Amino acid sequence: MRINLPTWLTLFRVALLPVMVAVFYLPFPGHNITAAIVFVLAAITDWLDGYLARRMKLTSAFGAFLDPVADKLMVAVTLFLLVEAHRGGWPGIVMAVTAAVIVGREISVSALREWMAGIGMRATVKVAFIGKLKTVMQMVALVVLIVQHEKAAEALRLYHIGEALLVIAGVLTIWSGLTYLRAAWPLLSSDMQEPSPVDKAGS
Structure with missing residues (x-):
């Protein structure tokens, strides 16, 4: 290769x-x-x-x-x-919850795409504009938070901007995840059979 x-x-x-x-x-x-x-x-x-x-x-x-x-x-x-x-206090809780939402969404959408590919319908779940916007917002937030992760007193304002951007990215994450789910829902809610264990083992 x-x-x-x-x-x-x-x-x-x-x-x-x-x-x-x-x-x-x-x-x-x-x-x-x-x-x-x-x-x-x-x-x-x-x-x-x-x-x-x-x-x-x-x-x-x-x-x-x-x-x-x-x-x-x-x-x-x-x-x-x-x-x-950022462990401890409300900032730590907000960071942990937002991170869990973002990572959970990535795992869920990846699993959804894999399932759609397994039944030959991957094109149904396309990357939407909201997903791209979420990615941009997320990247900017992460850069700001990496720079200010020590939360120095003179830079708290910039840290809070990064924190707010990450929360917005988390909201967009949920929105884009629901968009993917809505696109795939007709197939998910149908009586279509899942691939057999033999098919899954060979995939």
Whole structure:
């Protein structure tokens, strides 16, 4: 199997995750800014690999599988870091609940898409505009919160902006998840049989 340029970029994005985690915790001046830069670099590769795959027609089955996995890993790992950094009090509760909503939605929609693909109806569950808006809002919020995760007194206003943006992203997450569910509901509520255990084992 030959790995093309977009897939190399996706693999690079996955490799950046442990780097971001290490930088997030290392006690050196500006570690929060550095962690945010690593996150932004990963987000840029997310856009770039998709652009190159479409522009240069460099698509592959492995790349199509890996790209959404890398995206979800990037968001989930960052949310876990932020939740751990904001334990206690209402800010910690808000962060934890919002993170649970976002990660739960990603798992649910991924399962829905897999089920739709299993019955040959994946095109029914397309990425909607609200999903793209949620992603943009979420990325901006995460960058702000990584930079201000220590909640220094002079930067609390920026931290609260990031917190508010993440809550808005959580609301958009629920909205987009319900949009996907509504699109798939006619099939989910039908009497269509699920794939047999043999089919599932071979998938």
